[in-house]
Amino acid sequence: MIGEALSGLRRNASMVISVVLVTFVSLTFVGAAMLMQLQITTMQDFWADRAQVQIFMCSSVSQVATCADGVATQEQIDAVQATLDSDALAPLISEVRFDTAEEAYQDALDLLGDEYEGLLTADQISATFWVNLVDQSQSDVITEAFSGADGVEEVQDQLQYLDPLFSALTVATYVAVGIAALMLVAAVLLISTTIRLSAYARRRELGIMRLVGASNRFIQTPFILEGVFAALIGSVLASLAVIAGVRFGVQEYLRSRVTFVATWVDYGDVALVIPVIIGIGVLLAAFSAGFAIRRWLRA
Numbered sequence: 226m227i228g229e230a231l232s233g234l235r236r237n238a239s240m241v242i243s244v245v246l247v248t249f250v251s252l253t254f255v256g257a258a259m260l261m262q263l264q265i266t267t268m269q270d271f272w273a274d275r276a277q278v279q280i281f282m283c284s285s286v287s288q289v290a291t292c293a294d295g296v297a298t299q300e301q302i303d304a305v306q307a308t309l310d311s312d313a314l315a316p317l318i319s320e321v322r323f324d325t326a327e328e329a330y331q332d333a334l335d336l337l338g339d340e341y342e343g344l345l346t347a348d349q350i351s352a353t354f355w356v357n358l359v360d361q362s363q364s365d366v367i368t369e370a371f372s373g374a375d376g377v378e379e380v381q382d383q384l385q386y387l388d389p390l391f392s393a394l395t396v397a398t399y400v401a402v403g404i405a406a407l408m409l410v411a412a413v414l415l416i417s418t419t420i421r422l423s424a425y426a427r428r429r430e431l432g433i434m435r436l437v438g439a440s441n442r443f444i445q446t447p448f449i450l451e452g453v454f455a456a457l458i459g460s461v462l463a464s465l466a467v468i469a470g471v472r473f474g475v476q477e478y479l480r481s482r483v484t485f486v487a488t489w490v491d492y493g494d495v496a497l498v499i500p501v502i503i504g505i506g507v508l509l510a511a512f513s514a515g516f517a518i519r520r521w522l523r524a
Contacts, residue, residue: 240419241455247415248459248510249466251408252502256467258401259498264490265394268387271488276384278367280305280354280377284326287351287378294375296326296348301376305354308370317366320357326350351378409509412459416452416510417517423448445518452514453507460506464499471495 282302283292302323308314309321324332330347356367364382371377475489 240415240422241451244412244415244419244452244455244510245459245462247408247412248456248506249462251405251412252460252463252506253466254401254405254408255505256463256498256502257470258398258405259501260467260471260490260494261394261398261401263494263497265391265398267488267490268394268486269391272384272387276361276364276382276387278356278358278364279379279381279383280356280367280371281351281379281381282326282353283376283378284351285346285348289378291373291375292378297352297376301374302352305371305374305377309354309356314367314370317358317360317363318356319359322355324353324355326352329353409505412456413509413513416456416513419455420448420452420514420517423451445515448518449511449514452510456506456510457503460503463502463506467498467502468492468495 282297282305283289283295285296287295306321306323309318326347329352330345330350333345333350334342358364358367361384364384368380368382371380471490471492471494476491479486480489
């Protein structure tokens with residue numbers, strides 16, 4: 226049966242090459258979509274543990290209604306601290322750090338340079354509470370608790386700044402999945418067509434095999450193996466493309482240029498994706514080839 230399958234591959238070399246290429250392209254998109262989803266999950270987990278909610282107290286240049294009295298007083302700062310320490314919010318918080326206006330002013334000078342020392346004063350910089358949450362998804366609770374409070378200029382959730390990036394990556398994942406689905410449909414149809422043409426070319430041999438009592442399984446198996454062999458080659462090529470993409474695209478290119486992302490997909494993630502790619506390729510080929518040859522034999 227293996228000999229018959231290899232013979233069929235040689236007879237339909239051009240169609241087999243087409244199957245290999247379509248399978249290769251479609252499964253490469255499948256692998257890319259899986260890796261992109263793993264990257265999104267990795268980034269979300271990484272930043273969820275590190276993102277903070279910032280509570281900016283009023284400064285002398287604040288324009289919001291809650292800062293009508295100017296710089297936040299010590300009583301207002303103590304009120305915010307007391308609310309953070311309350312029984313309602315304390316279980317949600319893992320850590321709180323407070324930077325006074327003077328400390329924030331010094332941090333600003335360290336970032337901008339000493340030449341700004343004459344342009345900025347400490348009262349123009351907001352004293353800030355930096356809040357780490359046990360579960361970052363509950364940041365809305367902190368925002369609601371302090372928005373509109375006297376002496377509080379603004380409450381910011383750092384994770385919200387990354388939402389556009391996550392959304393863009395999710396859209397790219399959907400696009401890759403859509404292209405992969407279309408290409409997989411094309412691969413299934415091409416495999417079915419190839420098997421039918423191969424069966425038609427060997428119709429006399431199949432007729433003789435039926436006359437001498439060969440079972441349908443014995444007749445079908447070489448054709449199924451033809452589709453599986455072609456898809457397996459395409460799957461292996463797609464796996465190599467995924468490895469190359471992680472090696473050169475992620476590890477060498479993106480890691481050195483996108484420095485604010487500390488965690489990237491690696492070869493461990495590739496090891497999870499490759500068996501899925503090969504499994505999808507082999508199963509789809511076996512199913513489409515088996516369906517095609519069964520229909521042809523019934524005809």
